Amino acid sequence: MKRILKWTVVAAALAVSSYLGYGLWLGHSRASGYERVERGDPEERVIGLLGRPDRTTGRPENVSWDEADIRTNAGECVRECWYADPITICGEEWTVGFDTRGRVVSKYHYVSP
Numbered sequence: 684m685k686r687i688l689k690w691t692v693v694a695a696a697l698a699v700s701s702y703l704g705y706g707l708w709l710g711h712s713r714a715s716g717y718e719r720v721e722r723g724d725p726e727e728r729v730i731g732l733l734g735r736p737d738r739t740t741g742r743p744e745n746v747s748w749d750e751a752d753i754r755t756n757a758g759e760c761v762r763e764c765w766y767a768d769p770i771t772i773c774g775e776e777w778t779v780g781f782d783t784r785g786r787v788v789s790k791y792h793y794v795s796p
Contacts, residue, residue, distance in 0.1 A: 703770065710769060710770055710771065710775070713733050713734070713768065713777060714768075716732030716733040716734075717732070717733060717766070717777045719732055720733070720779055720787060720790055722748065722787055723786050723787060724786065724787040725785060725786060725787075726781060726786075726787075729764070729779050733766050733779070734766070736764035736765055736766055736779075737766055737767045738765045739762060739763065739764050740762070740765065741761070741763075742756060742758075742761050743756055743760055743763050743778075743780060746759065746760045746780055747789055747790075748789060748790060749790065749791065749792065750791075759788050759789075760780035760781065760782065760789050761783055762781050763778045763779065763781075764778065764780075764781070765777070765778050766778075766779075773795050774793070774794070774795030775792075775793065775794050776792075776793045777790070777791070777792050777793070778790065778791045778793070
């Protein structure tokens with residue numbers, strides 16, 4: 684009985700360690716990929732840098748390029764892709780916005796207080 688409990692604890696510890704390791708790697712990968720996204724990039728390049736988005740939303744109310752130049756969306760951005768940091772205590776997310784041709788027109792890094 685003790686042997687089964689021991690291996691259950693070991694297996695659980697390995698699973699948690701694997702999840703945390705993957706989450707840390709994914710968060711770092713997304714952060715570095717986000718920094719390399721440039722205005723006008725095609726969606727395929729963004730997916731190559733950040734992977735498939737966690738969710739996609741429609742036309743946002745506001746657009747910006749990082750924290751500079753936050754303004755009302757005049758229609759240039761029709762869709763936003765959202766990427767979440769899987770291991771965060773502050774709700775960290777990155778968004779990349781696309782125009783009708785699938786080209787990057789905005790990006791923003793969210794960190795909740």
